[in-house]
Amino acid sequence: MSTLKMKNMRSEPERLYLDYAATWPMRPEVWEAMGTELRHGFNPASAHAPGRMAHRSLEVARGRIGELLGCARSSIYFTGGGTQSDNLAILGFVRSQSGPGARVFVSEIEHKACLEAADRGEIEGARAFRIPVDRGGTIDLEWLRRELEADPAAPTLISVMWANNEIGTVQAMDDIVALGHEVGALVHTDAVQAMGKVDVDLERTPVDLLSATAHKLGGPVGIGLLYRRPGVTLEPLSYGGGQERSMWPGTQNPVGATGFATALELALRHRETQVARWTALRDHLEARLLAEIPEARIHGGEAPLRLPNLVNVGIPGCDSGAVLVSLDFEGIAASGGSACGSDSSVGSEVLDAIGVPGDAPYAAVRFSFGDETSFADIDRAADALGRVAARVVALTV
Structure with a gap:
């Protein structure tokens, strides 16, 4: 199914798919x-x-x-x-x-x-x-x-x-x-x-x-x-x-x-045009996330070369599983990292390697986007993660 914003017949929120890095729905x-x-x-x-x-x-x-x-x-x-x-x-x-x-x-x-x-x-x-x-x-x-x-x-x-x-x-x-x-x-x-x-x-x-x-x-x-x-x-x-x-x-x-x-x-065929658009979406999402959650960290943000369509944000004081489930309830499909290692209890060798402490509650959320992702989608994701993080931190503390 190529439509990525799907209206459920029940009163659930419209689905927003932001996990293209796991699987890009078939064109x-x-x-x-x-x-x-x-x-x-x-x-x-x-x-x-x-x-x-x-x-x-x-x-x-x-x-x-x-x-x-x-x-x-x-x-x-x-x-x-x-x-x-x-x-x-x-x-x-x-x-x-x-x-x-x-x-x-x-x-x-x-x-x-x-x-x-x-x-x-x-x-x-x-x-x-x-x-x-x-x-x-x-x-x-x-x-x-x-x-x-x-x-x-x-x-x-x-x-x-x-x-x-x-x-x-x-x-x-x-x-x-x-x-x-x-x-x-x-x-x-x-x-x-x-x-x-x-x-x-x-x-x-x-x-x-x-x-x-x-x-x-x-x-x-x-x-x-x-x-x-x-x-x-x-x-x-x-x-x-x-x-x-x-x-x-x-x-x-x-x-x-x-x-x-x-x-x-x-x-x-459209890579150059899409890369420019994705980079703008990525930068906008990161700015919004850091404004919503000042203590957040953009993983990989220090690298001189980065993918244009992927953002991985870390939030201290949160449980990754709780954040991802809460986002899913809000209709947003994101992930905690690699789909091949999606069990949040296992942790991430990637985050360990870049120096993210593993001895305290810490959520890592990966958003990745594709051809149909819009700035409105990015704003919706940032708003949702801000609300979710505040709730989960309160529950964790």
């Missing part, structure tokens, strides 16, 4: 493109005419995505989502190394798909390192340089999220790639949140591996991709078929691939 054009493919949704591995038709759709989608990202079609591998792509990049690298001593560097604020893959890689014989970040979530490049130069002969993978999904920090990927390649390291980036909001061009920023997923762009859930630069060796994580050139075996998804390509095309 109408994506529904239409996928519907056309569903009429002949056959197995693309089949040799008969219907199978060849499905295979052609898959390869057309692959080619469209490659063109949009600035890479060859043959460098794009479809997976089941961003987490699977991250795992394939990191563990595929670790398992491709024949001897001990491989190193994997991940930042402290990576998605769990990368952090836990690096931890698993360590169990399997690699050495895993976490790159420290500053208060704004930007990685310490000098620390990384020193560590890389300490053992320049070791096979090395650097995995850094292009744009953070919780606080919106955008890393200087050009500098990270240049540093990694200077010492012979491979560079992987989780570009799930960056795609469509940041200028991701693989010719200009020649990462070796890149992960993305469709549902963060207004495409379908259940399909992601891994870009692999020619010459980079990975070991598959599963076996049993030759699909995706044996890198991700299993029945392929031409319908999802078509939806992915369509969503990416639409996201990039």
